[in-house]
Amino acid sequence: MIECDGRQHYADEAGRADSGRYAEMVAEDRELRLRGYEVYRFGGAELTEGSATDKELAAFFDRLAERYSG
Incomplete structure (x- = not known):
């Protein structure tokens, strides 16, 4: 899963x-x-x-492709 985090x-x-919003996100x-997904987060500014x-x-x-190809 890839996430793009904005404000x-x-x-x-x-x-x-807002520490409450951040706590919900993490x-x-x-x-x-825990459900088996990998999460890759990007900050909006990175994009x-x-x-x-x-x-x-x-x-x-x-x-990422190297990691899963082979």
Whole structure:
């Protein structure tokens, strides 16, 4: 499972850090892992920061493919 985390995962409507929201997110991660899923999280900024993003994502998916091919 691949997750892209934006502000809604860790902040309230005013943009302030919300430890309750964050706790809910990590609790869901644990539940998914206990059910046998692997969770790969990306922060929203990782996907919007320019040309390096394409290279980083390509490298991640190449490594993921290597892990499961063979």
